[in-house]
Amino acid sequence: MSKALENASTASTKQHIVFRLLKKSLTVIAAFSALGLLSYLFSLLTKIHGKSLPESYFANGYPSILGLLDSELFMGFVFVVTIGIICYTLLLFWRLHEVAVHKAEAMSSAHTQIVFALSLCGLFIDKTWWVLAIIIAFGRWDVLANRLSSIISNGLKGDK
Known part of the structure; x- marks a missing residue:
């Protein structure tokens, strides 16, 4: 069989x-x-x-x-x-421009809409906004939040 x-x-x-x-x-x-x-x-x-x-x-x-x-x-x-x-070439440039938005969507980030808005501002106004969108999209905000929380916690408790 x-x-x-x-x-x-x-x-x-x-x-x-x-x-x-x-x-x-x-x-x-x-x-x-x-x-x-x-x-x-x-x-x-x-x-x-x-x-x-x-x-x-x-x-x-x-x-x-x-x-x-x-x-x-x-x-x-x-x-x-x-x-x-x-x-x-224009398609490749568009995909490069939208890399931040796709990364934010893939991570199901809460920042997806702001990354999209900053990406469009980077397209039409100034490229600095696009760089900020990349930083927000690729940043590990959970790690940063945990680290800041531990720093504040250690500062409030103090090492005596």
Whole structure:
């Protein structure tokens, strides 16, 4: 009985691995297809000089880079990649900016709203507010409160 369960589990695991591999490969194919399609669509929006290649595009009988730069499809590809890199960089900057808020939410801190407000002030007013939000979000306030409480307690009791 356990041998049958083990065989079924192994077959299920193999199917799961094949399914994940197929899913990954289809995702990569779809991404490259979308990139190619976007490049082609942006190339339709341009009209550069014409289609005949002048003799200045060649050096010693070999084509130079100017021919590639004159291609509408290549320039559409460059545009799509440039816009993608700019969007990805802006996304990374936003994630960096929101690191304090995510840390406060992950710790289920009572300071989540003030960290969010300080983070927005840091975005629009001054970066000092963002630094203060980072300090509040990553500070161990329970440890600080216990330590301050023990200092005050020791000060009131006094060592006589």
